[in-house]
Structure formats: structure tokens, C-alpha cells
Amino acid sequence: MDRKRECLLGYFSSNATSSQSPNPEFNLNIDGNDTTMQETLLVDPGSLSNQDSSYTAEDLCGQEILNTIVSEIKKIGYFAILADETTDSSHQGQLCFCIRYVSEDAFIKEEYISYGAMEFVDAKSITEEILSRVTSIGLNIDNCIAQCYDGCSTMSDHISGVATRIMKHAPLAIYLHRVSHRLNLVLNDSSKLTEIRRMFDIVFVTINCINDSSGRRNVFDAQFISYCSTSFYKVNNVSRFRHSRPFHKGEKDKANEFKTLWLERTVYSTNAKFPGLLKSFPVISTEIREISPLEYALETIKTSSTELKELISSIKSGNSQFINQLSMRLNGIIEAAVMGGLKNYEDAFFTNDYLCSNPAHEDEIIELKELIREQIEVIHVNEYSVNFYHSLLKIRPDHWVNFHWTRDKREVDTF
Numbered sequence: 001m002d003r004k005r006e007c008l009l010g011y012f013s014s015n016a017t018s019s020q021s022p023n024p025e026f027n028l029n030i031d032g033n034d035t036t037m038q039e040t041l042l043v044d045p046g047s048l049s050n051q052d053s054s055y056t057a058e059d060l061c062g063q064e065i066l067n068t069i070v071s072e073i074k075k076i077g078y079f080a081i082l083a084d085e086t087t088d089s090s091h092q093g094q095l096c097f098c099i100r101y102v103s104e105d106a107f108i109k110e111e112y113i114s115y116g117a118m119e120f121v122d123a124k125s126i127t128e129e130i131l132s133r134v135t136s137i138g139l140n141i142d143n144c145i146a147q148c149y150d151g152c153s154t155m156s157d158h159i160s161g162v163a164t165r166i167m168k169h170a171p172l173a174i175y176l177h178r179v180s181h182r183l184n185l186v187l188n189d190s191s192k193l194t195e196i197r198r199m200f201d202i203v204f205v206t207i208n209c210i211n212d213s214s215g216r217r218n219v220f221d222a223q224f225i226s227y228c229s230t231s232f233y234k235v236n237n238v239s240r241f242r243h244s245r246p247f248h249k250g251e252k253d254k255a256n257e258f259k260t261l262w263l264e265r266t267v268y269s270t271n272a273k274f275p276g277l278l279k280s281f282p283v284i285s286t287e288i289r290e291i292s293p294l295e296y297a298l299e300t301i302k303t304s305s306t307e308l309k310e311l312i313s314s315i316k317s318g319n320s321q322f323i324n325q326l327s328m329r330l331n332g333i334i335e336a337a338v339m340g341g342l343k344n345y346e347d348a349f350f351t352n353d354y355l356c357s358n359p360a361h362e363d364e365i366i367e368l369k370e371l372i373r374e375q376i377e378v379i380h381v382n383e384y385s386v387n388f389y390h391s392l393l394k395i396r397p398d399h400w401v402n403f404h405w406t407r408d409k410r411e412v413d414t415f
Helices: 003-011 035-043 057-076 123-136 162-169 179-190 194-211 214-223 227-234 293-316 320-334 341-349 352-357 359-381 383-388 397-414
Strands: 079-087 093-102 108-118 144-149 174-177 238-248 261-274 283-291
Touching: 057 093, 057 108, 079 123, 093 123, 108 123, 123 162, 144 162, 162 174, 174 179, 194 214, 261 293, 283 293, 293 320, 293 341, 293 359, 341 359, 352 359
Parallel strands: 079 144, 144 174
Antiparallel strands: 079 093, 093 108, 238 261, 261 283
8 A cells, every 4th residue: 555545544544435445455444424535535546656746645744734724714814924035055045934823722823834935035026925825825815914024124114125015915914023033133233242242151051051961950940930939029028118199280181181190209118128027117218209291101101011011921821810901901002092092192292392392301202102112012913812802802893903003103103
């Protein structure tokens, strides 16, 4: 029995077909009604040898895996594309194409689809190749909601790059600069400093030292401190406490209270850390200062971004009890009518009038813009899981659509 028949016999051992094969061994497995086996037998002349490429098991397995991936994506409806162009050892351009999506059981999956040669590696050729590969596997490019590449001009140029060309076919397919590539750029740039290079050398030696011995690896795993353990110190071992009282300076703007909202912050320091043996400790110092509206906005965005990342991380780890909390957090960020939203910060601080009246605040305004950009990116990077949970999160889909369009406008107007 040749390789193809062996592969099919093993794969369909529990799913027989009504068609009969000339091979007596094969007839042991064809008493059922499996249509896939039936179609295979009808087109199989039974005369090809195992040297024929059509009889290789890897072709059958590869197509079966691809069909499974595509069927999962079609059930969800939306997907993101990932592509990277590289040159192999023979100086031939190659394009690696992957798809990221959220499965029905709420797991983010990133699946390899194809890897093939490219005669030309310009933006037009890469775009045509990506569109061709999406179509060839039976997916609709209109359902693409994100695209992730490296930051080279061929991929990211806002006029004629691959990302811009893809968005003409899929308007919701926002471009995201690949995080690993960004990290690599940062590390390469920081390695110019002698201290950073020494640090990497120490890390490299430490990793090799631990991984080269199973005993040392076990000791390291036993001493590793989890996030839950480190987060303990956020609310324990504390000796400084603060109290903030909001108030308005000048005439309150009813349309946007953030313009005049100040904080009076009092910081208390105790002579011992809480929790302790005693219920109270003497206060040894007190500091009082006023926080301007812009400083307050910076603090709020930083805190919101940190909490958002922690909530998303917890839900990805399977802690579904945080879903409602994430819902409230996202509503506060996306909808301007709830908890202020990002739009009120833009209206309060990103105007020419405010900058002319407060030229010394230029650096803080730039920092606030960058924090808002980062927060928007966090939402979009994790949007697949959020879209999947939008019914549970009680976020109407039209809010996400509006958020897509307003995000583009914010980047033009404020960044």
C-alpha cells in the first residue's frame, strides 16, 4: 500500500466511506459514509507510485491544517494579517505571511499560512501578493481589521506603503508597527552606550549559566517571583499616604470641567510602615501642593493605561471575573460622555489658545499626547479579544466603529 493510502487509512480510521476500493486491505475501512474518503477514492487511479509528489503525506496534512485554520477564522469573521519580507541565503526575496485571530474559546491565535518567493519586493508587489494569498485561502479582505509589519518605508509609508494600499481594500485594517521590531530598534540604539552593552553581557552569561544546568534551572524556578507576589508591595509595606481634594480655580467651564479642575494633594509620612503590629503610627511629616489640570490629566492617563494593561493581561490568563471591570474601563476611555473620555482632554489642552496662554506647558502637552497615543494603541493591539467579548463587555459595536474613525482624526489633528 503506497504512502497516500496509508495516510488516508490512518487518518480516516474512524470515518469510513461507502465507496469500495480494489485493494482488499482498504475495504476494511470503507463501510461508512465519509465523503472526503469517497472523493479521494474516485479520483485516485490506484496506479501512481509513492514517488509521485501528489502522494506525499505532508501535502495532505498541510491542506487539512490550512482548511481547519480558515474554517475557524470564518466562524469568528474578523482577522489580522502579518507579513514580513526577508532575503534568504540565495539572495532571493521571500514573504512570510501569517494570520492572527481569536478562536471561539477566546484564545488569540497567530497561524503561519505561507512562505514564498517574491520576484520584486516593492510596496505594490507585496500588496498584490498579500491580497492574492488572502483570496486564495478563501477569506474576504473586507474582514481584515488590522495589519502588522515592521517599520520600513515599504510597509509603513503613509502615502504609498503596503499598509496604506491595504487600507484602500480594507478601511478598518489599521497598521500596527510590530512590537518585537520596535523593541529590537530600541535595543540596538541603546546598545551604543557602554553601560547597556555590559548589562546585556551580564544577562547573556546569566541566562546561559541557568539554562546549561537542569539543577540551576530548578533552583531559579523555585526562586522566581510572580506578578501577584510583586503586586503585594503596592498595598503593603507602605509609609507614605496621600489625600487629594479636587477644586476649581477661576470660572468653571460647564462644557469641559477639566480646564479648571485642580487638586490639593496632601502627603503624609509615618515613622513606620503599614501593616504593622499597631493599628496606627505617628505622622512625622506633611506635604501639601496643588496639582494643575494638566498634571492631573497626565496622572489620570498613566493610571488608566496601567490598569487597562493589567485587566487585559488578567483576562487573557483566563480570569473572566475581570470582564465587567474592563467593560467599565473601556467605556470610560472610548465614550466622551462617560468619565470624561479622551476627547475632553484634547479639547481642554490641545488647542492653540491653551498653548499660547501656557507656553511653559509644551513639554507636558507632548507627553500627554504620547500617553493618549499609547493608550489607543493598547486598545487596538488587544481589540481582537475585546471585539470577541463585546457582548459580554456591554460595549455596542458602533462605538468601536466610531472609535476607529475618531482615532485617525486624532492622529491628524493632535499628533
